[in-house]
Amino acid sequence: MCYRARAVAVPSRENIRLYELVLENGISASPYVWRTRFALAHKGLACQPVPLGFTEIAAAFSGELRTVPVIEDGEERVGDSWHIADYLERRYPARPALFSGSAEYAMVRLFDAWFSAEILRRMFRIYVLDIHNAARPADRPYFRKSREARLNGTSLEASVADRVSRLPELRDALNPLRAHLERGPFLGGASPNYADYLALGAFRWVASVSTIPPLAQGDPLLAWLERGFDLYGGLARDARLKPLAQ
Numbered sequence: 001m002c003y004r005a006r007a008v009a010v011p012s013r014e015n016i017r018l019y020e021l022v023l024e025n026g027i028s029a030s031p032y033v034w035r036t037r038f039a040l041a042h043k044g045l046a047c048q049p050v051p052l053g054f055t056e057i058a059a060a061f062s063g064e065l066r067t068v069p070v071i072e073d074g075e076e077r078v079g080d081s082w083h084i085a086d087y088l089e090r091r092y093p094a095r096p097a098l099f100s101g102s103a104e105y106a107m108v109r110l111f112d113a114w115f116s117a118e119i120l121r122r123m124f125r126i127y128v129l130d131i132h133n134a135a136r137p138a139d140r141p142y143f144r145k146s147r148e149a150r151l152n153g154t155s156l157e158a159s160v161a162d163r164v165s166r167l168p169e170l171r172d173a174l175n176p177l178r179a180h181l182e183r184g185p186f187l188g189g190a191s192p193n194y195a196d197y198l199a200l201g202a203f204r205w206v207a208s209v210s211t212i213p214p215l216a217q218g219d220p221l222l223a224w225l226e227r228g229f230d231l232y233g234g235l236a237r238d239a240r241l242k243p244l245a246q
């Protein structure tokens with residue numbers, strides 16, 4: 001489900017198509033697609049989701065684009081979550097801004113670089129087999145081959161064999177978020193910004209596939225995750241999600 005825009009002063013465009021990645025159970029489960037879902041909702045833009053499996057992406061765009069998210073807005077086709085955020089800001093300047101200015105934009109890009117290196121990378125190593133097992137059966141051989149190549153030939157099973165012992169490292173790496181969230185309800189302060197969206201998107205991805213919750217009960221991040229998943233009418237809520245704490 002994409003965000004359903006309420007009646008606002010400027011009528012929402014219903015014709016933005018959002019190409020996304022779906023698992024066997026139909027759940028939308030890419031951390032990058034979730035950035036775009038939140039970004040569209042932030043701007044009050046409704047969209048039509050177009051579900052694709054891993055092996056359908058390249059063919060859907062005649063090999064021109066190989067990853068999702070991709071949006072189509074009238075004649076425009078835009079791939080890559082950052083390019084999409086830039087496009088939405090440029091194309092819909094009258095709608096709520098994703099970035100208050102170039103300084104915030106630069107800082108969120110820095111946050112993304114840190115988050116990708118320190119958090120996403122660790123999540124990938126812990127959940128790569130869960131993603132494989134949750135993917136559509138037709139996508140699993142491709143997923144295995146491409147991800148094992150990324151893991152320098154290590155099998156998915158061997159990559160996750162010690163994952164329980166790697167959970168504390170992931171939890172510790174999240175300390176900067178905990179410290180920052182003592183100062184306000186969102187990473188963006190009083191209201192969410194794109195830093196929240198990219199971090200929430202990663203947890204939404206984990207919650208779609210996880211067979212081992214990433215956080216411990218009582219983790220202060222859980223309150224922020226609840227708030228984040230509730231945004232925009234519960235955009236990130238789905239009864240099929242797995243618990244994020246044990």
Ligand SMILES: N[C@@H](CCC(=O)N[C@@H](CS)C(=O)NCC(=O)O)C(=O)O
Nearest residue numbers: 030031032066067068069080081082
């Ligand atoms: N830098 C890209 C990354 C997008 C990305 O890696 N998407 C993954 C899904 S999480 C994908 O489409 N993978 C296709 C594949 O593995 O073939 C963005 O921000 O949009």
